[in-house]
Amino acid sequence: MLDKPSPKRTNTRERLLDVAESAVLEKGFEATSIEELIAEVGITKSGFFYHFPDKTAMAHALLERYLTREDAMLDDLFNRARELHEDPLHAFLIGLKMFAELMADLPNGHPGCLVAAYCYQDRLFDREVRALNRAGVLAWRARFRALLDEIVALHPPRIDVDLDAMADMVSALVDGGIILGKVVDDKNVLPGQVMLYREFVRSVFPG
Amino acid sequence: MLDKPSPKRTNTRERLLDVAESAVLEKGFEATSIEELIAEVGITKSGFFYHFPDKTAMAHALLERYLTREDAMLDDLFNRARELHEDPLHAFLIGLKMFAELMADLPNGHPGCLVAAYCYQDRLFDREVRALNRAGVLAWRARFRALLDEIVALHPPRIDVDLDAMADMVSALVDGGIILGKVVDDKNVLPGQVMLYREFVRSVFPG
DNA sequence: TGTACATCAGTGAACGCGCGTTCACTGATGTAC
DNA sequence: TGTACATCAGTGAACGCGCGTTCACTGATGTAC
Numbered sequence: 001m002l003d004k005p006s007p008k009r010t011n012t013r014e015r016l017l018d019v020a021e022s023a024v025l026e027k028g029f030e031a032t033s034i035e036e037l038i039a040e041v042g043i044t045k046s047g048f049f050y051h052f053p054d055k056t057a058m059a060h061a062l063l064e065r066y067l068t069r070e071d072a073m074l075d076d077l078f079n080r081a082r083e084l085h086e087d088p089l090h091a092f093l094i095g096l097k098m099f100a101e102l103m104a105d106l107p108n109g110h111p112g113c114l115v116a117a118y119c120y121q122d123r124l125f126d127r128e129v130r131a132l133n134r135a136g137v138l139a140w141r142a143r144f145r146a147l148l149d150e151i152v153a154l155h156p157p158r159i160d161v162d163l164d165a166m167a168d169m170v171s172a173l174v175d176g177g178i179i180l181g182k183v184v185d186d187k188n189v190l191p192g193q194v195m196l197y198r199e200f201v202r203s204v205f206p207g
Numbered sequence: 208m209l210d211k212p213s214p215k216r217t218n219t220r221e222r223l224l225d226v227a228e229s230a231v232l233e234k235g236f237e238a239t240s241i242e243e244l245i246a247e248v249g250i251t252k253s254g255f256f257y258h259f260p261d262k263t264a265m266a267h268a269l270l271e272r273y274l275t276r277e278d279a280m281l282d283d284l285f286n287r288a289r290e291l292h293e294d295p296l297h298a299f300l301i302g303l304k305m306f307a308e309l310m311a312d313l314p315n316g317h318p319g320c321l322v323a324a325y326c327y328q329d330r331l332f333d334r335e336v337r338a339l340n341r342a343g344v345l346a347w348r349a350r351f352r353a354l355l356d357e358i359v360a361l362h363p364p365r366i367d368v369d370l371d372a373m374a375d376m377v378s379a380l381v382d383g384g385i386i387l388g389k390v391v392d393d394k395n396v397l398p399g400q401v402m403l404y405r406e407f408v409r410s411v412f413p414g
Numbered sequence: 415t416g417t418a419c420a421t422c423a424g425t426g427a428a429c430g431c432g433c434g435t436t437c438a439c440t441g442a443t444g445t446a447c
Numbered sequence: 448t449g450t451a452c453a454t455c456a457g458t459g460a461a462c463g464c465g466c467g468t469t470c471a472c473t474g475a476t477g478t479a480c
Contacts, residue, residue, distance in 0.1 A: 010456065028328040031237035033433065045434085047457050055434065112327060119386045120324040123234040137390045159406060165399040172383025172400050179326045179382050180375055183344045192372040193379050199366060200403075203410040217423065240466065252467085254424050262467065 013051045015041050017062055025112035029059055029121050059118075060129055066114040067136040074143065077102070088150035089205050093198055095147075100194040109187035110178045140171045155205040166204070173197050220258045222248045224269055232319035236266060236328050266325075267336050273321040274343040281350065284309070295357035296412050300405055302354075307401040316394030317385045347378045362412040373411070380404050 019040045023032040034048050034055060052058045081095030082088075103110060118125065118133050144167035152163065177193035226247045230239040241255050241262060259265045288302030289295075310317060325332065325340050351374035359370065384400035 012456075025327065027330040028235040028237055030235055031328065031331055034435095035433075043456090044458055046436090046459075049435070050455085050457055115390060116323070116386050117327040119390050120232065120319060120327055121235040121238065122389070124238055133390050134392070137387055159410065161403065161406060162399060165396075165403055168384075168387055168396060169380070169400060169403055172380050172387055172396075173376070174383070175386050176379025176381070176383030177375075179323050180344055180379055182329070183322060183326050183340050185341070189372075189375060189379075192369060193376060196368065196372055196376055196407075199368060200407045200410070203366065203407070219423075241468095242466075250423090251425055253426075253469090256468070257422085257424055 012041060012043060012047070016048065016051060016058070017065060020058060020062055021066070021114070022111060024062065025114065025117055028117065029124055056124075056126065056129070059125055060132070063114055063118060063129060063132050063136075067132065067139075070136075071139065074140075078143075078147065087154065088147065089155050089201075089207065092147050092151060093201065096194060096198040096201070100191040100198070103194060104188065104191040106187065109181050109185075110190055112182065113175050113178055116175045116178070137171060141167045143167075144170050151205055155207070157204050158206050159204060161204055169197060169200075219248060219250060219254070223255065223258060223265070224272060227265060227269055228273070228321070229318060231269065232321070232324055235324065236331055263331075263333065263336070266332055267339070270321055270325060270336060270339050270343075274339070274346075277343075278346065281347075285350075285354065294361065295354065296362050296408075296414065299354050299358060300408065303401060303405040303408070307398040307405070310401060311395065311398040313394065316388050316392075317397055319389065320382050320385055323382045323386070344378060348374045350374075351377050358412055362414070364411050365413050366411060368411055376404060376407075 016037055019037050020032060023036065034045060038045055038048050052061065077098055078091075078095040081098060082091045084094050085091045115133055115136055118129065122130065141164060145163055148163050148167055173193045173196075174190065177190035180193075181187055181189035223244055226244050227239060230243065241252060245252055245255050259268065284305055285298075285302040288305060289298045291301050292298045322340055322343055325336065329337065348371060352370055355370050355374055380400045380403075381397065384397035387400075388394055388396035
């Protein structure tokens with residue numbers, strides 16, 4: 001009924017990842033020391049190395065968890081939107097609205113995107129982590145491209161647009177909006193950009 | 208006639224900043240060691256401390272130089288565009304096209320935006336650097352907002368948009384486009400996003 | 415023009431601290447028979 | 448049910464290396480008189 005209770009249960013590893021994630025988004029990976037993580041979680045340094053063979057293994061786990069969560073969140077959101085309207089265009093517009101509201105509701109603004117953070121610390125990571133990051137971005141492109149394809153099948157676009165670029169635009173605007181919002185310390189920037197994208201979609205596909 | 212030849216001329220400081228800039232964009236500030244910078248420039252560590260009182264002073268100088276250059280580049284670009292067409296809408300569209308082409312012509316893609324890199328390493332810097340970063344983003348907003356205001360005065364917008372958000376959209380798309388382009392290793396992503404923004408402007412302001 | 419001094423653009427050696435990593439060990443829980 | 452062993456989730460001490468920073472010094476050029 002509950003989670004499999006087989007061996008001893010601890011959530012130390014998850015707590016390490018939680019603390020690491022926000023530290024990495026604030027200071028970068030190199031500046032995030034194992035020392036500070038274990039201090040906050042309350043274990044010793046050797047405890048850390050029980051959970052991860054080395055620091056870069058944690059970087060990998062961190063990104064993997066982030067991408068999985070983000071994917072689940074988007075699945076959930078756009079599936080719910082689809083249930084609210086059977087026309088893919090209106091479902092997409094509803095999904096974007098819900099997404100903007102979700103972002104607006106974050107009490108301290110969006111904490112940051114790990115893909116963006118890792119991108120600007122590329123050289124610290126191995127091929128595997130970079131491949132994971134790339135796969136994450138391509139999955140976003142594929143996701144929104146699929147939604148746009150469904151729309152195009154029913155609604156002829158008013159202008160000629162590259163649908164991959166238009167799919168990427170969601171990610172670009174979100175990553176960019178997060179950065180601007182953080183820098184000017186205004187949590188309305190990100191939702192505002194999402195809503196502008198929504199306007200763009202509406203003007204490309206006149207209902 | 209030439210630069211004032213008063214005291215001894217060296218460009219060591221500028222070379223340090225050049226090397227530092229690309230290192231910071233690839234690995235982050237903390238992971239960029241003074242040691243590697245001086246190795247590439249060919250001076251000793253004490254030589255570094257002749258030019259900068261400490262490492263964070265270099266961070267400040269780096270960002271300041273970046274913002275100044277970026278501003279000069281945008282001034283030049285949109286002034287040239289304005290000379291090509293007296294209608295502010297068309298001048299803006301021309302400027303965006305030129306901007307996209309400039310980005311497309313970078314041989315290895317855009318090297319990255321220091322504002323974005325610093326944003327994800329916020330906590331490493333002092334209040335002064337963060338204020339500089341913020342001022343930079345707000346200057347971009349003001350720049351594009353001014354261009355949009357001129358357009359609105361002549362061309363009624365087809366839909367109701369927040370002009371500040373629409374101004375921010377340029378920066379968001381550029382920062383986002385840089386990240387996506389770097390992560391998927393495709394230098395066409397950034398120019399593609401700029402061209403999509405151009406389409407958006409065209410659809411908001413039907414000539 | 416010569417000389418004294420100031421400034422520029424560094425050098426060289428030493429520093430201490432914090433970081434990631436290793437290794438031998440441990441006490442509590444789970445599993446097999 | 449009792450006992451032996453395995454696994455889980457760590458502890459504690461030690462390590463060496465690289466990092467940012469300091470300090471006393473220097474040789475070449477510029478400037479004042």
